[in-house]
Amino acid sequence: MMYSEKLMDYFKNPKFAREIKNPSAVAEEGNIKCGDIFKIFLKIKNNKIKDISYLTYGCIAAIAASESFCRIVKGKTIEEAKKVSYEDIKNDLGDVPAIKLHCTHMVIKTFKKAIENYENKN
Ligand code: FES
Numbered sequence: 001m002m003y004s005e006k007l008m009d010y011f012k013n014p015k016f017a018r019e020i021k022n023p024s025a026v027a028e029e030g031n032i033k034c035g036d037i038f039k040i041f042l043k044i045k046n047n048k049i050k051d052i053s054y055l056t057y058g059c060i061a062a063i064a065a066s067e068s069f070c071r072i073v074k075g076k077t078i079e080e081a082k083k084v085s086y087e088d089i090k091n092d093l094g095d096v097p098a099i100k101l102h103c104t105h106m107v108i109k110t111f112k113k114a115i116e117n118y119e120n121k122n
Contacts, residue, residue: 004094016070027114061100
């Protein structure tokens with residue numbers, strides 16, 4: 001399978017693959033078909049994504065997509081971050097092989113769940 005150079009770089013040099021202590025919200029999602037698990041931590045302040053991180057147990061594309069998403073949304077308002085789509089991740093990564101596109105969808109799904117958890121709490 002051919003991955004873009006940027007995708008491989010995100011996979012090899014992740015900046016957001018960590019846990020956040022005392023997060024504002026957390027969410028976990030799994031994909032039954034491939035068995036990959038996504039976990040996203042959020043730190044929210046003044047309606048902004050002050051910090052975000054992930055622990056993803058999955059394929060190369062799943063990890064690179066998680067990394068890409070975190071880089072895109074850090075510093076954005078909740079409203080702006082909600083508008084980020086799997087296509088934004090795909091464009092950021094250069095390209096994603098068709099059979100790996102669901103990995104990008106999983107990241108968005110996990111993030112939306114974390115935001116939902118946050119909004120239900122506040
Ligand atoms: Fe399923 Fe990557 S192969 S999330």
